[in-house]
Amino acid sequence: MNNIHRSTSPQTLISEKPNYRWPLIPVSVIILLSFLIFYYYSLSLTTNAHFPVSSKTLKSNMNQCSSQIVALGEKFLWYAPHSGFNNQLLEFKNAILMAGILNRTLIVPPILDHHAVALGSCPKFRVLDPKELRISVWDHMIELIQGGRYISIAEIIDISPLVSSSLVRVIDLRDFVSIWCGISLDLACLNDSKVQSSFNFRQKQCGSLLAGVHGSVDKCVYAVNDDCRTTVWTHHSGNEDGMLDSFQPNEQLKKKKNVTYIRRRRDVFKTLGPGSGAESASLLAFGSLFTAPYKGSQSYMDIHESVQDPRIRSLIDKTKFLPFVSEIVSAGKEFANATIKAPFLCAQLRLLDGQFKNHQKAAFNGLQQKLESLQQKGPLPIHIFLMTDLPGENWADTYLGDLISDSLHYKVYFLREDDELVRQASKKLKEAGYEQRFVPYSDKAADKKYCFNQRLPDALLYVEQTVCSCATLGFVGTAGSTISENIELLRKFGLCSGQS
Numbered sequence: 001m002n003n004i005h006r007s008t009s010p011q012t013l014i015s016e017k018p019n020y021r022w023p024l025i026p027v028s029v030i031i032l033l034s035f036l037i038f039y040y041y042s043l044s045l046t047t048n049a050h051f052p053v054s055s056k057t058l059k060s061n062m063n064q065c066s067s068q069i070v071a072l073g074e075k076f077l078w079y080a081p082h083s084g085f086n087n088q089l090l091e092f093k094n095a096i097l098m099a100g101i102l103n104r105t106l107i108v109p110p111i112l113d114h115h116a117v118a119l120g121s122c123p124k125f126r127v128l129d130p131k132e133l134r135i136s137v138w139d140h141m142i143e144l145i146q147g148g149r150y151i152s153i154a155e156i157i158d159i160s161p162l163v164s165s166s167l168v169r170v171i172d173l174r175d176f177v178s179i180w181c182g183i184s185l186d187l188a189c190l191n192d193s194k195v196q197s198s199f200n201f202r203q204k205q206c207g208s209l210l211a212g213v214h215g216s217v218d219k220c221v222y223a224v225n226d227d228c229r230t231t232v233w234t235h236h237s238g239n240e241d242g243m244l245d246s247f248q249p250n251e252q253l254k255k256k257k258n259v260t261y262i263r264r265r266r267d268v269f270k271t272l273g274p275g276s277g278a279e280s281a282s283l284l285a286f287g288s289l290f291t292a293p294y295k296g297s298q299s300y301m302d303i304h305e306s307v308q309d310p311r312i313r314s315l316i317d318k319t320k321f322l323p324f325v326s327e328i329v330s331a332g333k334e335f336a337n338a339t340i341k342a343p344f345l346c347a348q349l350r351l352l353d354g355q356f357k358n359h360q361k362a363a364f365n366g367l368q369q370k371l372e373s374l375q376q377k378g379p380l381p382i383h384i385f386l387m388t389d390l391p392g393e394n395w396a397d398t399y400l401g402d403l404i405s406d407s408l409h410y411k412v413y414f415l416r417e418d419d420e421l422v423r424q425a426s427k428k429l430k431e432a433g434y435e436q437r438f439v440p441y442s443d444k445a446a447d448k449k450y451c452f453n454q455r456l457p458d459a460l461l462y463v464e465q466t467v468c469s470c471a472t473l474g475f476v477g478t479a480g481s482t483i484s485e486n487i488e489l490l491r492k493f494g495l496c497s498g499q500s
């Protein structure tokens with residue numbers, strides 16, 4: 001019955017922490033380049049210090065990538081993650097795919113705070129411009145660093161199999177910034193006003209360049225400004241490149257908003273790959289890479305297995321499911337095995353955020369029905385693991401209060417951020433964190449005192465999802481929640497049993 005086997009806890013997850021960043025460039029070259037670039041930027045900084053920072057001087061500085069960067073020959077891709085964690089995870093998967101198709105090194109972003117950056121609504125043609133989105137992501141990234149809360153998404157999601165099989169090349173955003181802009185992000189945490197103002201000046205410069213504030217810069221940055229209002233990216237799907245998509249804004253919307261959007265399907269490789277205007281740019285910057293089905297179409301990306309290239313097919317296949325790192329998986333398994341210790345149902349109830357507030361009743365009804373059917377079949381009490389955004393003190397007046405007080409029929413479990421199990425998982429994440437998962441220039445990184453992750457990363461949501469993947473009596477999620485979708489995926493791919 002119970003498919004939790006500690007003995008089969010995934011060895012591959014634990015054993016592989018390869019030195020995989022930037023495998024193509026020898027260590028010595030990078031160190032040398034870092035020095036050169038640092039020198040270059042120090043110079044440009046001192047020169048600038050004599051002038052008031054008008055947008056004009058900023059701009060002239062921005063319009064160049066150092067020749068060293070161009071000479072690197074390595075091509076990079078970044079994008080703007082947004083919304084909640086599972087949304088960011090979807091984008092991350094799409095970004096891996098895009099990087100694979102365009103053969104660029106993917107710049108791995110941090111996990112952004114829940115809804116710190118929002119996109120808007122694609123179907124309503126009301127979204128933030130890719131440029132604005134990139135700027136918001138950059139500013140939030142700096143906040144995360146200054147708050148000691150920066151954690152890379154690759155410290156939570158295990159991409160080591162993809163990287164070690166060379167399906168994708170990656171670099172951490174922090175390392176990219178220190179190489180590309182010659183800024184050590186460590187400076188962000190120094191409590192010295194002089195350092196701070198020089199840091200702020202430089203980080204803004206770097207952010208503007210990366211975000212494409214002044215547009216694309218020859219050989220340096222290509223800023224993709226096509227978003228879901230005008231573009232659905234495809235790849236090798238017949239000869240539909242340039243064709244109209246089936247979903248278009250209706251007349252009413254066009255009139256009301258005075259817009260003339262036309263949505264076209266475009267092959268991403270033809271548009272941004274070899275032979276295109278984007279090819280020579282060292283950095284390719286997307287906005288959002290979020291996509292979802294809408295009215296028989298996709299909102300932004302429609303790339304699937306029909307692709308001929310076996311490498312891309314394999315990448316599509318492997319990015320369908322990316323597991324959590326072992327520190328999280330083992331915490332979730334431990335809770336299921338050692339605390340619940342019985343077959344259980346997982347209920348994920350999203351009750352507060354936005355649209356979900358209005359559907360509380362439906363969410364409770366779904367759970368109630370499932371429980372009634374379980375009661376007829378199995379032994380009592382029914383063990384239930386509950387994850388919800390409704391704070392515990394508000395449970396009493398809801399169906400959850402009924403469940404908890406009916407101990408004859410139900411035994412309810414849940415996790416809190418300050419539970420020992422969650423705290424231990426956070427600690428392990430922090431220890432594994434930067435140095436272990438990302439060792440870009442091997443021994444050189446060891447003597448850097450990164451000020452990242454000064455606080456324990458928040459592991460609750462990930463541990464909860466893992467527990468739910470272990471629920472043998474079933475899963476009741478909230479319709480329309482990306483958390484729910486992700487749990488279904490974890491269950492389908494057997495995260496808990498360790499076979500994927």
Ligand SMILES: *[C@@H]1O[C@H](CO)[C@@H](O)[C@H](O)[C@H]1NC(C)=O
Nearest residue numbers: 004005006007333334337338
């Ligand atoms: C479950 O926990 C028990 C002790 O509580 C342990 O002996 C057993 O090995 C664990 N099994 C799995 C599959 O983790």
Ligand SMILES: *[C@@H]1O[C@H](CO)[C@@H](O)[C@H](O)[C@H]1NC(C)=O
Nearest residue numbers: 024073074075102103104105
């Ligand atoms: C992909 O990029 C790498 C590094 O820039 C290069 O060595 C390789 O030949 C490229 N592959 C293809 C198929 O273009």
Ligand SMILES: *[C@@H]1O[C@H](CO)[C@@H](O)[C@H](O)[C@H]1NC(C)=O
Nearest residue numbers: 146148189190191192193194
């Ligand atoms: C930073 O410096 C200010 C005064 O300059 C001080 O009040 C504050 O506590 C310092 N913060 C840290 C984290 O050291």
Ligand SMILES: *[C@@H]1O[C@H](CO)[C@@H](O)[C@H](O)[C@H]1NC(C)=O
Nearest residue numbers: 254255256257258259260261
């Ligand atoms: C609609 O937009 C066009 C340009 O995009 C502009 O010339 C025109 O004045 C606008 N009409 C209204 C009613 O705002």
